[in-house]
Amino acid sequence: MSRNSSAPTAEKKESDQRLAKKPSELLTKEECLEVFRQLFLARYFDVRLIKEKKRGRLKGTLYSSHNQEAILVGSLFGLRPYDWISPIHRDMPAFFLKDMRSGWRNPNRIGMTIQEVCAQVFGKADSPGRARDNWSHIGSRAKKIIHSTSMLAGTIPVAAGVVYADRLDGGDAVALTYNGEGSTAQGIFHEAINYAAVHKLPVVTIIENNQWAYGTPTNKEYSLEDFARRADGFGIPGLIADGQDVFDVYDKVMQAVEYSRAGNGPSIVECKTFRAYGHGDHDDDRAAKYRPSEDVQRGRERDPIAVCRKRLVELGYLTEVEAGRFMAEGKNAMETTNEDFPAEVVEYMNEGIEFALKAPFPEAEEGGRWVFREDL
Amino acid sequence: MSRNSSAPTAEKKESDQRLAKKPSELLTKEECLEVFRQLFLARYFDVRLIKEKKRGRLKGTLYSSHNQEAILVGSLFGLRPYDWISPIHRDMPAFFLKDMRSGWRNPNRIGMTIQEVCAQVFGKADSPGRARDNWSHIGSRAKKIIHSTSMLAGTIPVAAGVVYADRLDGGDAVALTYNGEGSTAQGIFHEAINYAAVHKLPVVTIIENNQWAYGTPTNKEYSLEDFARRADGFGIPGLIADGQDVFDVYDKVMQAVEYSRAGNGPSIVECKTFRAYGHGDHDDDRAAKYRPSEDVQRGRERDPIAVCRKRLVELGYLTEVEAGRFMAEGKNAMETTNEDFPAEVVEYMNEGIEFALKAPFPEAEEGGRWVFREDL
Amino acid sequence: MSATLQSPVSIKKNYLTALKEALFEEMALNPNMICQGEDIGILGGAFGVTEGLQAQFGEKRVVDMPISESCIIGSAVGLALNGKTVVAEMQFIDFISCGFDQIVNMMATYSYRTAGEVNLPIVVRGPAGGYGGGGPYHSQMNEAWFANSPGLQIVVPSTPYDAKGLLKASIRSGNPTIFYEIKNLYRLRDIEEELPVEDYIVPLGQAAIRRQGTDLTLVTYGNNVYDCLKAAETLQEQGVSAEVIDLRTLVPLDEETIFASIAKTSRLVVVNEAPMTCGFAGEVIARVCDKAFHHLDAPPVRVTRLDTPVPWVAPLEKFVLPSVEKIVDASLRVVRF
Amino acid sequence: MSATLQSPVSIKKNYLTALKEALFEEMALNPNMICQGEDIGILGGAFGVTEGLQAQFGEKRVVDMPISESCIIGSAVGLALNGKTVVAEMQFIDFISCGFDQIVNMMATYSYRTAGEVNLPIVVRGPAGGYGGGGPYHSQMNEAWFANSPGLQIVVPSTPYDAKGLLKASIRSGNPTIFYEIKNLYRLRDIEEELPVEDYIVPLGQAAIRRQGTDLTLVTYGNNVYDCLKAAETLQEQGVSAEVIDLRTLVPLDEETIFASIAKTSRLVVVNEAPMTCGFAGEVIARVCDKAFHHLDAPPVRVTRLDTPVPWVAPLEKFVLPSVEKIVDASLRVVRF
Numbered sequence A, B: 001m002s003r004n005s006s007a008p009t010a011e012k013k014e015s016d017q018r019l020a021k022k023p024s025e026l027l028t029k030e031e032c033l034e035v036f037r038q039l040f041l042a043r044y045f046d047v048r049l050i051k052e053k054k055r056g057r058l059k060g061t062l063y064s065s066h067n068q069e070a071i072l073v074g075s076l077f078g079l080r081p082y083d084w085i086s087p088i089h090r091d092m093p094a095f096f097l098k099d100m101r102s103g104w105r106n107p108n109r110i111g112m113t114i115q116e117v118c119a120q121v122f123g124k125a126d127s128p129g130r131a132r133d134n135w136s137h138i139g140s141r142a143k144k145i146i147h148s149t150s151m152l153a154g155t156i157p158v159a160a161g162v163v164y165a166d167r168l169d170g171g172d173a174v175a176l177t178y179n180g181e182g183s184t185a186q187g188i189f190h191e192a193i194n195y196a197a198v199h200k201l202p203v204v205t206i207i208e209n210n211q212w213a214y215g216t217p218t219n220k221e222y223s224l225e226d227f228a229r230r231a232d233g234f235g236i237p238g239l240i241a242d243g244q245d246v247f248d249v250y251d252k253v254m255q256a257v258e259y260s261r262a263g264n265g266p267s268i269v270e271c272k273t274f275r276a277y278g279h280g281d282h283d284d285d286r287a288a289k290y291r292p293s294e295d296v297q298r299g300r301e302r303d304p305i306a307v308c309r310k311r312l313v314e315l316g317y318l319t320e321v322e323a324g325r326f327m328a329e330g331k332n333a334m335e336t337t338n339e340d341f342p343a344e345v346v347e348y349m350n351e352g353i354e355f356a357l358k359a360p361f362p363e364a365e366e367g368g369r370w371v372f373r374e375d376l
Numbered sequence C, D: 001m002s003a004t005l006q007s008p009v010s011i012k013k014n015y016l017t018a019l020k021e022a023l024f025e026e027m028a029l030n031p032n033m034i035c036q037g038e039d040i041g042i043l044g045g046a047f048g049v050t051e052g053l054q055a056q057f058g059e060k061r062v063v064d065m066p067i068s069e070s071c072i073i074g075s076a077v078g079l080a081l082n083g084k085t086v087v088a089e090m091q092f093i094d095f096i097s098c099g100f101d102q103i104v105n106m107m108a109t110y111s112y113r114t115a116g117e118v119n120l121p122i123v124v125r126g127p128a129g130g131y132g133g134g135g136p137y138h139s140q141m142n143e144a145w146f147a148n149s150p151g152l153q154i155v156v157p158s159t160p161y162d163a164k165g166l167l168k169a170s171i172r173s174g175n176p177t178i179f180y181e182i183k184n185l186y187r188l189r190d191i192e193e194e195l196p197v198e199d200y201i202v203p204l205g206q207a208a209i210r211r212q213g214t215d216l217t218l219v220t221y222g223n224n225v226y227d228c229l230k231a232a233e234t235l236q237e238q239g240v241s242a243e244v245i246d247l248r249t250l251v252p253l254d255e256e257t258i259f260a261s262i263a264k265t266s267r268l269v270v271v272n273e274a275p276m277t278c279g280f281a282g283e284v285i286a287r288v289c290d291k292a293f294h295h296l297d298a299p300p301v302r303v304t305r306l307d308t309p310v311p312w313v314a315p316l317e318k319f320v321l322p323s324v325e326k327i328v329d330a331s332l333r334v335v336r337f
C-alpha cells in the first residue's frame, strides 16, 4: 500500500486544514519558470562534472543526483534564507540551490556560490572547507548549511540541536535534512527524530528513496515499502511525494515546513525516485549488472525536467516552441550538449568551473592546522 | 489513545484468527495456581534481598521488580525450554523463572537455579559469571539466557542473531528481550528491530513501561503515550498488555510468540506497569521527592498478586479461605513477614540464600583470566 | 566546617560541590549555555552534580534527554554550531561508547573540517574510574580512545579546586572536551578544601606537582594521584624520595613539567588505571623517550590496569587495578636498576 | 602470469584475491560460517572482496545487511553465541565507530564476562588506511581504540600471503578479531605473489622480519611496511643497515622478535599511520623500555600521523602522514644520536 499526503495522522489533518490551496498553485509564472531553470542547472552541474572528469580535469568519485533533481529544487525553493539544511553525497547541487531565489549571483545570498561549490569539487583552497574533506562534506555556519561527515544520518541530531538553539533565541527557522532511504536504518536516525518529536522541533527529514542503497535494494533495508512509515513510530506526519515531480515535492515539503513553523514538530517526507547511474561513477559498470535494465528504464522514464516541462505547458507558462528548446531529458551526461541547456545555466556553471580551475591548492602546512581553535 | 491486542495491523489480524480462545483460558487449574505461586516467588525474592541487605549480609544496589512481577511470570510461563530470553536490571527473577514449569528443582531445567542466581547477587564464585559483573549481568548459553551489558537495549541485536542462527539450523526458538520503556530511545533498539523485521526473525520485544526511566518521566522519553507504537514504524504488531494482570501479559506474549513461531517475524509487547520504589534502592529517598505520592499510590493500587488472586477466586480455583492465606500484596518489603508467602516459596528462596552465603568468593587471580579463550 | 571572623567563608567543599558550583556559575555568567543529559533535571543527576540546576535555570536550558547518547552528543554539536555553549552529561562515562561516532567523527573534527570556521564549545562530562566495585560498565577510564582521536581536550581533575577550575576552563575553552569526573572523589572527605570566593579557572595544559622529590618521578592523574602519594610515603620510609606529578589535563599535555622533573630524578614510573596497551601511560613514556631520553638512568615503566575489563567483586578488581603496593614495587625496581 | 610444467599453478595473486580465497575456503570448510555486511552479497562488496560469495553460498549465509553497524556487530555476537562463526564487514573500517559500543562492551568482553563459557569466533574486517585521498572518513587506522579495549585481537596484514593466512587464522581463532585490510594494497601489482595450493594459516602473534639489518630496527605494519623498506634502501646508501619488522598482529604482539632485533641494533624507530597520541607506536616503545631498555643506545622514536584527521587533498594528506623521507630523517637522527 502507498500513502500520499492525505494519509491520516492526527497532526497532519490539522495542517491539511491550514492548507486549502496547494502551495505550488500559488507560485507565479516567473517562479515556475525559475523552478524549471533550476532543474536544468542541477542537471547541468551533474553533466558538466562528468564531462570534466572524462576530460581529465577532475579527479575523485562523483555521486550523481541525475534524475533526482526535483527533490532538491522542489524542497529548497520554498525555504526562507535563514532556514538550515544538511545535504549529503547525493545532493551536491543543494549547496548552491539554497536561497537561490535571492538571486543566483547575489553576494548576500544565504547559500553557497557556484564558485565555492566548484572549488570544493576540484579540491581547491577556496572551497568553504579548504578541501579538507571531499565532495559533499562541506558546510557553512554563515550560510546555514550543516557540515556532514561520511557517517549516514549523522547530521539529523545536529539539525535538531541547531533549531533547538534557534527556538531558544526566539527564531522560527526550520531545518531540512537530506537522507537516502538506506541511511534510515541507522540508529541515530531514530534517536534524533525521537528527540525532535519529544521537543516538537522543526526538523523535516527528507528521504530520497531511489530504490537502492549502493548495491542493496530497499527490501533488504526495510520491512515496509514506504519509508515515510518510519514516521509512524513517532506519531509524526509521514508524507510521500512524487520525487520526479518538482511541484509535488514542493507541495509536500512546504506542508511539512509550515507544520514545523507552526510549532507542531518534526515530520518526514519520502520522495520516490530512482538512482540514474551507479552509486558513484566508480560503480556504473557493476550497477549495470546488479540492477535489471528494465527497472532502470522504468525508474528513469519520468525525467523530472520532462515532468516539469509538461506541467508548464499545461499551465500555459511555456509555448510548445519554448518548450521544445532544451531537450536534456532522458539523456545520459555524455549524450547531452550545451545546447540542451539554457544559456544562463551553462554560463553560470562556466563561472564556477573556471574559477575552480584557476584557484590554488591549499598549502601543505594547512594539514596541521585547526585541530583546535586558533582565534585565541 | 490506548490500544489493546485487537489493534489493527495487517499481520495481527491473521494471528487473531489463529487464536479463537485466549491462551490463558486454556490454562488448567494447576497451571493457574503455579502462576500464582510464581508471583509470590518473584515478590519474595525481591523482599528477601531487601531484608538481607538491611541485615548487612548483602552489598550492592538492588533494582526492584516489585509490582512488575506479572510481566516476568506472565511472559515466561508460556515459553518452551529452548526459547531464549535476555533479562535486564529490573528482571532479576526472570533468570530462575525461565522454564520453571519443568520443575523448580529439576536439574535439567533450561533456566537458572535459585542457587546460581543468589550466588550471583552475593558475588560468589558459583555465580554463572563467577561474579565478574554484578546483578543482572549474567547469562548462560546452556540455559539460553543472553548475557547483557549495562548498555540498554544492547541485547536486542544479539537476540536477533541468536534466532537467525537457530532458524538456519532448522529450529523454531523464539527470543524474548526485556526492556524498560526508556531504553527504547536507544538507536540500537531500532537497528535491531529493523533487521529482525526485514528477516522476519522471531524476536519479541517486551517493553516494561513503568512510567519512569530513573528520574525521567515518559513524556520526556517519547512523543507518544503508548510505547507499543514504536512497532508502527516497522509495520510489526505492537501489543499492549495490562502489566498488573499476569494472565493478560500471558495472552499478549503468547499471541506474539505464536505469531513469531509461525514465521511472521518480530513484534513488540508493551506492558503497562509502575515502578514501586526508586530506580534502585539507592534512589528510594529521592524518588519519593521526584514522584508525586498520588501517582505512586495510583501506580501501586493494583498489586499483581491481588489481581491474580481475584481472578483465581472468580475461576473457583481458590476458596475464600485459601485466598485469604497469604497477604503479601500492597506491602513494602519491610512490612511483610514470611507468613505472607507460601511456605514452599520461602523454602526455595532459603535454599538459594544459604547456598550463596556459604559459597566462596572467586580467587583474586581470576581477575586476569578469560580475556581470550583458554580452551586451546 | 570552621567559620572565623577573618575568613567568613572558610567552608571546606568536596569535589562534587566544586563541580556543581562551576556549573551554576557558568550557567549564570553565560545565558547561552545549556546543560543536557539523562536525568540531570528533575532528578539532578545520578550523583547529584546538577542538583537544583533545572529549578534555577529552567527546563529549556537544563534538559532531561532521552536515553540516546549519540543524540545527546549530536544535538550538542548542533546547539554549539548555532551559538550555544553545551555541557553534556554521560550518566557514567562508560556510556560514552554509545555516542562514540558523534564524538570522534562529528564533534572532534568540526574545527578541522571547517578550517576553523566552527569551534564547538562542548564539554562532555561524566563519572569515571574504578575502585568502587562498579564492574566492567561503571568503572571505565576510556580516555585513551579520545587521546587517539584528534580534536578533543581531555581533562581529569583530582581535587575540588581543580574540578571547579578545570571545568570552568574547559567550558570557556571553545574546544570539545571530554571531562572525567572521578566518582570516588565526589564526596571524599579527606580531600575537601576551601575554594576561592572569586571566579577562577585552572588553565588547561598545566600539570601540578603534588609532592616534591629527587630520586624518582611518579606521573599520574585521577584516582591514582592518591595512590602515588601514599606510595611516596612508603618509599620515603625506605629512603626513596619520589616526586608526584598530577597531569590534570592529558590533552593538552604539560610536557615541560614532566621533563623538568625527570631532569632532576632521572627515573620515571607512570601510573593510570586504564588498560595498559595504548593507554596514556605508554604515551607519557614515548614522549619522554623522544625528548628527554638522555635524562633517564633507568627504564621508564608503567603501573596500569591489566589488559582486562574491570571485574566486579573486590578481590578481582584489586587484582587488575594499580595499587599502592604495585606502585611501590615498580618504583623500587626502577630505583634499584 | 607464467605457468610452467613444473609449477602448474605459478599464478601470482594480489592481496584482494588472497582475502577472497580465504573467505571462500573457510566458508566451504565450515558450514557454520556466515558473512554479513553492507552490500557484500548482490554487489560483492564495495571493493569486491566478497564477489561471488553469495552466489556460491546463498543469501542465508552471505547476508546483505541494512546500514546498521551496531546491529551488524550485535547480531554477529548472537550468531556466534548460538554456534556460528561470523565474518562481519565494515564497508570502510572508519564506520566501525558506529558499532563501537557493541564491539568494545558486548563482543570484546564476552569471554571475560562469562568466565570463558562463551568464546566468540567473530572477525570484523574492513578496508583501512590512508595515502589514497580518502579524507577523514575513508582513511582511518583506528586500531589503537581497540588495542586499549581488552578482548580483541588486532591483525594488519601487508602481503597477499599474510592476508590469506592471517584471515584464516583469525576466523579459526575463536576470539573476536578486528582485521585491518590495507585497501591501497588490494590490487597493488608489485606485491602480488604465488600462494600455496594447500590450506595454510599464518599464526597470530608472529611478526615477520622483512629485511635484515644491524644498525637500526624499524618496527611497523600495514602501508608503512613498504615505506620502511624504501627508507631502508636510502639508509643503506648512507651506510646505515636497517632491519624492518612487520608486526602483522598487534594483539597478540610478538615482543620477542622486536627485543631480539633491538638486542642486535640497539636502535628503534616505530612507524605507523595512526594519530601519534596513544597510538600503537608508543605502545611498542613503552614495551621496549620496560623489557629491553638496557639494549637501547639511542632514544626510541616514532614516525606517525600528526595528531590530526586525515585531510583529503594530496599535499595536506602527505603533510600529516608518515613518508619515506620522514622515516629516513628520524632514522638518521637516532643513528647519529
Ligand SMILES: Cc1ncc(C[n+]2csc(CCOP(=O)(O)OP(=O)(O)O)c2C)c(N)n1
Residues within 6 Å of the ligand: A090, A150, A151, A152, A179, A180, A181, A182, A183, A184, A186, A208, A210, A212, A213, A214, A275, A279, D038, D067, D069, D091, D095, D098
Ligand atoms: C554509517 C555508514 N555506514 C556505511 C556507509 C557507506 N555508504 C556510503 S553511501 C551508502 C549507501 C547509501 O544509500 P542511501 O542511504 O539509500 O543513499 P543513496 O546513495 O542511495 O542516495 C553506504 C552504505 C556510510 N557512509 N556511513
Ligand SMILES: Cc1ncc(C[n+]2csc(CCOP(=O)(O)OP(=O)(O)O)c2C)c(N)n1
Residues within 6 Å of the ligand: B090, B150, B151, B152, B179, B180, B181, B182, B183, B184, B186, B208, B210, B212, B213, B214, B275, B279, C038, C067, C069, C091, C095, C098
Ligand atoms: C546506554 C545507556 N545509557 C544510560 C544508562 C544508565 N541507565 C541505567 S538504567 C537507566 C534508566 C532505564 O529506564 P528504563 O529503560 O525505563 O528501565 P527501568 O529502570 O524503568 O526498568 C539509565 C538511564 C545505561 N544503562 N545505558
Ligand SMILES: [Mg+2]
Residues within 6 Å of the ligand: A180, A181, A182, A208, A209, A210, A211, A212, A213, A214
Ligand atoms: Mg538510496
Ligand SMILES: [Mg+2]
Residues within 6 Å of the ligand: B180, B181, B182, B208, B209, B210, B211, B212, B213, B214
Ligand atoms: Mg522505566
